[in-house]
Amino acid sequence: MSSSAVRPFNSGQDPLIEASGNELPGIPAQQQYRPVSSHLAIAPPVSVVIPAMNEAENLPYVFKTLPEWIHEVVLVDGNSTDDTVAVARELWPDVKVVRQLGKGKGDALITGFEACTGDIIVMVDADGSADGHEIVSYVSALVSGADFAKGSRFANGGGTDDMTLIRKLGNFALCAVVNAKFGARYTDLCYGYNAFWRHCLDKIELDCTGFEVETLMNIRVVKAGLKVQEIPSHEYLRIHGVSNLSAVRDGLRVLKVILTERSNRRTQRRGTRPAAARPRRQGEVS
Secondary structure (H helix, E strand, C coil), X not given: CHHHHEEECCCCCCHHHHCCCCCCCCCCHHHCCEEEECCEEECCCEEEEEEECCCCCCHHHHHHCCCCCCCEEEEEECCCCCCHHHHHHHHCCCCEEEECCCCCHHHHHHHHHHHCCCXXXXXXXXXXXXXXXXXXXXXXXXXXXXXXXXXXXXXXXXXXXXXXXXXXXXXXXXXHHHHHHHCCCCCCCCCCCEEEXXXXXXXXXXXXXXXXXXXXXXXHHHHCXXXXXXXXXXXXXXCCCCCCCCHHXXXXXXXXXXXXXXXXXXXXXXXXXXXXXXXXXXXXXX
């Protein structure tokens, strides 16, 4: 996989590499090499999914750090009442705006994933807490052989400016449970900065609409036997607005997901498949 997806970047020798993130006419996106750094170029198109609701003030900080070589930005608008969509289009004229029909972060991400056309999908929050410059580390891990690149604030080199002591303790406790019950080796569990190959979606059916979707993904990639690599990441403070996170409420929802997945695992071992998720509506693309 990696040999056809990445190559050394040597400007002046390959016209495909010299191209910016814009597609060259007559050449499929999957075959075009995009410069990622001074010594690396990739062929797989990269889609960045940003779920947002009333984040107009934060988007300038988010888009400022996004690398120019990405294939597309998919903004999932959760019925914003401010200028979120207009600001996104001003900052990134080719942004693909998808209007969310359901509710919740999980629903927004699933909607965004369905709209992506890239081979690699990156999840980025819209509150300014994630640094888009880190995307190169996630993509590098994927083209080097990983299926799922999982951001971690507690891996060596990572950090966070936005977690209270009680949230840190809760995250550590829930992470320990997942590691023990599913054979994972995570250092962080409830973090939304992740990237993965598109084919992973066929193996980790997502049927969760809330914030706990991140935990569900982390568990199901392990259950599916996918190769996971943690990426040290630094989480910054939300720039504007107030977070909707609640340590106790969301912690209990995450714990419920863990227990449900553990129960489903036992059911599958007995040869009984869990009930299929109900069909969901797709978002409206504009």
